[in-house]
Amino acid sequence: xxxxxxxxxxxxxxxxxxxxxxxxxxxxxxxxxxxxxxxxxxxxxxxxxxxxxxxxxxxxxxxxxxxxxxxxxxxxxxxxxxxxxxxxxxxxxxxxxxxxxxxxxxxxxxxxxxxxxxxxxxxxxxxxxxxxxxxxxxxxxxxxxxxxxxxxxx
Amino acid sequence: xxxxxxxxxxxxxxxxxxxxxxxxxxxxxxxxxxxxxxxxxxxxxxxxxxxxxxxxxxxxxxxxxxxxxxxxxxxxxxxxxxxxxxxxxxxxxxxxxxxxxxxxxxxxxxxxxxxxxxxxxxxxxxxxxxxxxxxxxxxxxxxxxxxxxxxxxxxxxxxxxxxxxxxxxxxxxxxxxxxxxxxxxxxxxxxxxxxxxxxxxxxxxxxxxxxxxxxxxxxxxxxxxxxxxxxxxxxxxxxxxxxxxxxxxxxxxxxxxxxxxxxxxxxxxxxxxxxxxxxxxxxxxxxxxxxxxxxxxxxxxxxxxxxxxxxxxxxxxxxxxxxxxxxxxxxxxxxxxxxxxxxxxxxxxxxxxxxxxxxxxxxxxxxxxxxxxxxxxxxxxxxxxxxxxxxxxxxxxxxxxxxxxxxxxxxxxxxxxxxxxxxxxx
Numbered sequence: 041x042x043x044x045x046x047x048x049x050x051x052x053x054x055x056x057x058x059x060x061x062x063x064x065x066x067x068x069x070x071x072x073x074x075x076x077x078x079x080x081x082x083x084x085x086x087x088x089x090x091x092x093x094x095x096x097x098x099x100x101x102x103x104x105x106x107x108x109x110x111x112x113x114x115x116x117x118x119x120x121x122x123x124x125x126x127x128x129x130x131x132x133x134x135x136x137x138x139x140x141x142x143x144x145x146x147x148x149x150x151x152x153x154x155x156x157x158x159x160x161x162x163x164x165x166x167x168x169x170x171x172x173x174x175x176x177x178x179x180x181x182x183x184x185x186x187x188x189x190x191x192x193x194x
Numbered sequence: 195x196x197x198x199x200x201x202x203x204x205x206x207x208x209x210x211x212x213x214x215x216x217x218x219x220x221x222x223x224x225x226x227x228x229x230x231x232x233x234x235x236x237x238x239x240x241x242x243x244x245x246x247x248x249x250x251x252x253x254x255x256x257x258x259x260x261x262x263x264x265x266x267x268x269x270x271x272x273x274x275x276x277x278x279x280x281x282x283x284x285x286x287x288x289x290x291x292x293x294x295x296x297x298x299x300x301x302x303x304x305x306x307x308x309x310x311x312x313x314x315x316x317x318x319x320x321x322x323x324x325x326x327x328x329x330x331x332x333x334x335x336x337x338x339x340x341x342x343x344x345x346x347x348x349x350x351x352x353x354x355x356x357x358x359x360x361x362x363x364x365x366x367x368x369x370x371x372x373x374x375x376x377x378x379x380x381x382x383x384x385x386x387x388x389x390x391x392x393x394x395x396x397x398x399x400x401x402x403x404x405x406x407x408x409x410x411x412x413x414x415x416x417x418x419x420x421x422x423x424x425x426x427x428x429x430x431x432x433x434x435x436x437x438x439x440x441x442x443x444x445x446x447x448x449x450x451x452x453x454x455x456x457x458x459x460x461x462x463x464x465x466x467x468x469x470x471x472x473x474x475x476x477x478x479x480x481x482x483x484x485x486x487x488x489x490x491x492x493x494x495x496x497x498x499x500x501x502x503x504x505x506x507x508x509x510x511x512x513x514x515x516x517x518x519x520x521x522x523x524x525x526x527x528x529x530x531x532x533x534x535x536x537x538x539x540x541x542x543x544x545x546x547x548x549x550x551x552x553x554x555x556x557x558x559x560x561x562x563x564x565x566x567x568x569x570x571x572x573x574x575x576x577x578x579x580x581x582x583x584x585x586x587x588x589x590x591x592x593x594x595x596x597x598x599x600x601x602x603x604x605x606x607x608x609x610x611x612x613x614x615x616x617x618x619x620x
Contacts, residue, residue, distance in 0.1 A: 077554070079381045080381065087537075087544070088379070088537060088540050088541060089380055089381055089544070090380040090381040090382075090383060090529065090544050090547065090548060091548065092552065092553065092554045093548075093554050094548065098422070098426050098428070099428055101418065102411070102414055102415055102418055103556060105414050105418060106410045106414050106556050109414060111409045111410045111413075113560050113563050114556075114563040116563075184384070185384070186384040186385055186386045186553070187384075187385055187386065187554075188385065188386045188387070189554075189558070189559050189562055191559055
């Protein structure tokens with residue numbers, strides 16, 4: 041797995057979200073994968089400390105299935121989103137590797153558009169010569185702000 | 195002055211109660227000044243000098259542990275130029291607050307400790323000025339089992355008269371700790387709504403919406419769970435939202451005077467959660483078996499502490515709906531640890547709060563969508579009245595009563611109290 045492969049993977053992941061190809065996006069996670077957005081930048085506990093997101097694959101899939109439902113009223117009309125990524129920094133540890141990616145993320149619906157900024161850290165493993173996400177941790181720069189509702193994925 | 199009482203009639207309220215900034219301003223100066231408003235929990239400020247900052251209505255206040263260990267609630271305004279003295283959400287100020295503008299300092303009961311260059315006031319009537327009173331305490335403060343409430347007005351209804359039997363919901367939440375004690379834990383989720391604060395409070399006893407508005411999340415969870423090999427803790431939280439109308443009818447509603455009330459008189463969507471190993475034995479050891487069963491069989495759904503705090507005893511969570519403007523409300527979701535109970539209970543509390551009452555919660559998204567659509571469409575002049583007539587009785591008063599769980603009785607109960615407190619002289 042070259043650095044270019046890994047950088048390409050991170051870009052591809054963001055593109056799948058932006059194009060709302062959520063089933064393909066979910067396939068990037070391992071079976072025990074997790075999507076985590078802590079409430080505190082120093083947080084290490086996701087059980088007894090609150091988080092904005094702490095989703096195993098079941099909960100992520102539930103969100104994606106809900107987005108397809110005809111009765112998802114908060115998505116009438118639908119939200120759209122846009123990622124702008126900085127080039128990921130890569131750290132290797134044997135067969136495992138992790139990336140650190142600064143990002144801007146924009147979510148929009150009707151006439152409202154909200155900009156979020158932060159850093160995502162992917163813990164990746166190689167399975168069948170492809171990277172898979174074991175943990176995607178997202179730290180927003182303003183994780184303690186009162187948000188108006190984040191409906192898609194960063 | 196506008197006749198605010200006329201905005202409420204039998205089973206209907208005028209849309210201006212949600213949309214008018216004049217009504218909102220009057221709520222802040224009258225309703226939120228005359229009632230007992232939730233400030234915070236004593237476990238937030240265990241040590242001398244610990245403080246939190248919050249708002250009562252729109253009035254900025256500080257809750258602080260004074261040098262003698264008592265809890266004081268002070269207006270967060272320097273008596274000199276009006277600068278907000280404490281700006282952090284929480285912290286420790288030691289024995290004094292010090293204004294960052296001109297270094298006036300105050301004891302933690304609000305009294306003036308020192309003013310630089312005091313000779314400048316020697317030949318003035320400073321001692322007779324408003325400023326000499328220091329940081330003003332609010333009208334009255336009362337802590338009930340560590341839940342701290344305050345009344346802004348110095349005269350008015352007493353704490354016990356105001357809350358009466360509604361305190362039983364706080365009792366049940368606290369009694370669920372084998373040590374009879376709660377601690378705030380896990381962090382606070384905050385989210386912003388472009389709607390009136392009352393819409394959120396009313397939704398808490400609206401039992402005809404979960405199976406409709408939340409079908410996309412709860413219904414999808416039930417459908418997906420069928421393919422799961424085992425149980426997922428989120429499904430047990432989501433699934434009861436899809437209970438049929440008959441379930442909610444049988445849950446029942448109880449109303450109390452002064453706008454308080456709760457859903458879930460005879461069990462609720464929280465009744466059938468999995469037992470946490472070891473917890474019941476701890477409760478029996480603490481209370482005896484009969485009392486332990488009585489505590490744990492009380493599964494109230496949402497209790498409204500009028501005007502703007504609601505709690506879930508069986509989940510150990512509460513929400514505060516902080517009014518910011520007629521069309522803007524800040525929600526805070528707080529979670530508690532049952533001191534002495536297994537960690538799995540706090541884990542469930544935190545999971546529940548994130549799944550249901552968070553800015554990232556799909557359930558929350560669909561609720562928010564309903565409120566904000568209403569806030570916008572109430573601008574329509576086609577019909578100025580909002581309907582709350584469901585199961586309206588012939589001669590409803592504010593006395594304690596029980597009703598069918600799908601009744602809008604508690605919403606009407608809130609507006610009875612609203613009418614009275616909007617017309618109390620400050």
